[in-house]
Amino acid sequence: MSLADHIFIDMCKDILQAGVSTEGEKVRPKWEDGDFAYTIKRFGVVNRYDLSKEFPALTLRKTAIKSCTDEMLWIWQKKSNNINELHSHIWDSWADKDGFIGKAYGYQLAVKHCYKEGMMDQVDRVIYDLKNNPYSRRIMTNIYVHQDLHEMNLYPCAYSMTFNVTTEKGSEKLKLNAILNQRSQDVLAANNWNVCQYAVLMHMLAQTCDMQVGELVHVIADAHIYDRHIPIVQDLINRPVYDAPNFWLNPEIKNFYDFTVEDIRLENYVTGPQVKNIPIAV
Template identity: 30%
Template structure:
């Protein structure tokens, strides 16, 4: 029996959305084809790195975003310094609305990089992902590092069912540029007590997923996180289990989806971490060696803000 390519799970979802998706108006006003409830599983134990091949995914940008989350930062300035522009749309829209300016994205980004005060006022996204992962502020006034606690539990009590972190901090939602989409990360360890090398797997619950642009990025960066955590706790990466709630295709991404569905998926690349930093905080993009990535061409598509 020949196993289907794991990317087929993604392609099947796109095909379903095009054929049977529920047409609806969404928060952005663009409109979507939507379905509720999807699960995809990717086995990372042989070094596979689930970077989709039916359109080129800029995996370095995706991993850089994950590394930014891990810092706990919330300002786009550090992202822009790494040539990552995927979060600019939200503060740019806020600036234009507040000031009436028709400033270009390029000029806005240049000013963020050059002007400390401007960056502080207009470059901050509010308490988004990394803030909640690494600096959740409790009612007691203390800050809680959820990810550090997960890593400590993986080392000391790997059979725990409480190894998770999330970003849905209800009192702070209205301060965020965008409510958390990939909101819950839960870890699970297998081979406990069997004399085998333990495997750590990761389940990500994503309440809302843009399948045209967002999902290929998210799956890639979540796999990178699993690889880093596994290395830090001396385990082998197991499965990345991705679960989507409102899974949707924007109406202006239908041509993208049709083009992707005409293409045959190619083998996933392999990922190797070139060194082991002292902690989860020490990784840089140069630590990621990805080999064998041979995707079909990239497809341009607009981002809904």
């Protein structure tokens, strides 16, 4: 049983058993038929994944590693806010007629800021500090920019990464750790998708900066299961589980901006059947 499965199952059971229902509250999301989308939620969920031990892809069902990586690279590498530069269609509901989602996600990472060392965007600043000042406690990104919220078609859910480098006894390489902060998460639709995205990001940054991967800590302020997802989740967490897959990253790539989805793969990835046609609240 992979650790990711264990964490996911325990989290879902905790939400279903000890969570608080939003039924009757004034909620924003609606289902496609116009009904309000209520949830069972838990506040302040914290999950820890040791990437040095295994890659945290669920085996309960398949996580589409190339698709979630494509979205991550769309935000972090292309720094785009146009869905026409993204292969999946998960952002279509929030895009305008030209494909833009407003000043959100990749747009914010592309904004250059003035530092003592010169003008850099947030991604380049992270890479600069990891290479030149790895023990800094100030290596972080933040795309929840209040002054631009009114021009975002969707407020960022996963909004901040804080990187922290440690030494590993007996190792010549430094260890890259990170905290992913998320204000809100649809656990069924997005949990492992986000976890895998940022696990891949950490592997890429570690290789770029000649480090090894350490812990990914995922902090979710509002972890919720939608009312229409409850039977799907109950079925999912009672499935058989398998060993974690092996993660492969092309060792030839040393520049973060050179990575593509073809430079990653999951080997020996055995999973249960895919969950199809999950209703999404908007």
